[in-house]
Amino acid sequence: MQLDFHIRKTLQSGARVFALDVRLQAQAQRVVIAGPSGSGKSQTLKGLAGLLRPDAGHVRIDGQTLYDSQQGIFMPPQARRLAYVFQDYALFAHLNVRQNIAFALARGWLNPRRSARHAAVEYWIEAFELGPLAHQYPHELSGGQRQRTALARALVAQPRALLLDEPFAALDADLRLTMRAELDALQRRLQVPMVLITHDPQDVALFGEQVLRLHEGQVQATD
Numbered sequence: 001m002q003l004d005f006h007i008r009k010t011l012q013s014g015a016r017v018f019a020l021d022v023r024l025q026a027q028a029q030r031v032v033i034a035g036p037s038g039s040g041k042s043q044t045l046k047g048l049a050g051l052l053r054p055d056a057g058h059v060r061i062d063g064q065t066l067y068d069s070q071q072g073i074f075m076p077p078q079a080r081r082l083a084y085v086f087q088d089y090a091l092f093a094h095l096n097v098r099q100n101i102a103f104a105l106a107r108g109w110l111n112p113r114r115s116a117r118h119a120a121v122e123y124w125i126e127a128f129e130l131g132p133l134a135h136q137y138p139h140e141l142s143g144g145q146r147q148r149t150a151l152a153r154a155l156v157a158q159p160r161a162l163l164l165d166e167p168f169a170a171l172d173a174d175l176r177l178t179m180r181a182e183l184d185a186l187q188r189r190l191q192v193p194m195v196l197i198t199h200d201p202q203d204v205a206l207f208g209e210q211v212l213r214l215h216e217g218q219v220q221a222t223d
């Protein structure tokens with residue numbers, strides 16, 4: 001993936017001002033944005049996804065402009081074909097595993113029917129070994145199963161890249177090791193580009209083909 005972005009945004013809450021000014025040009029399948037809590041990782045990822053509207057800058061992926069303040073381009077999130085996986089996975093509590101995954105393909109306001117079957121959904125259920133759990137609801141799943149459901153939901157829409165916000169933060173230490181290895185293998189198998197944000201040095205070591213290090217909203221280093 002060719003990733004070229006510059007995101008500038010001033011966030012203000014009361015008297016407190018946070019100035020984000022982050023840029024990167026990368027040619028890598030695995031990009032890691034690292035930095036301590038509050039350094040601007042999530043805001044940067046949201047800027048890529050279109051969930052945050054920057055004050056100025058640009059976002060280009062594989063030569064396509066998703067955002068450019070000078071040219072007046074702001075592609076809405078759903079048109080960017082980027083799958084955002086939230087830290088808490090953001091599964092729908094009232095939908096079972098199969099419906100959660102199918103939701104990514106749903107058009108309009110109707111939730112996917114419990115009885116609906118779709119080849120792409122069944123493919124990812126199989127790939128993530130979720131078949132026996134497909135009828136279960138998020139509160140009936142373990143942390144790792146929730147993460148797999150969230151990844152399946154992200155992948156079913158064939159995104160051009162996965163955006164992962166601290167994907168292992170909600171897991172206990174053992175499961176973190178397992179799921180880290182699973183994501184590593186999955187990414188190698190599918191060759192799906194990803195941008196992963198983390199403050200964990202082990203994630204940086206494993207996924208950081210290209211690393212952007214942030215500190216207080218600014219680029220500290222790229223390596």
Ligand SMILES: Nc1ncnc2c1ncn2[C@@H]1O[C@H](COP(=O)(O)OP(=O)(O)OP(=O)(O)O)[C@@H](O)[C@H]1O
Pocket residue numbers: 011012013018035036037038039040041042043044199
């Ligand atoms: N709507 C907002 N208004 C004002 N400030 C905000 C707003 N949203 C976020 N911030 C501030 O922006 C800064 C960066 O937040 P961000 O969530 O990007 O950090 P992070 O590096 O992802 O941290 P963490 O690892 O804790 O998730 C924080 O200091 C936060 O308080």
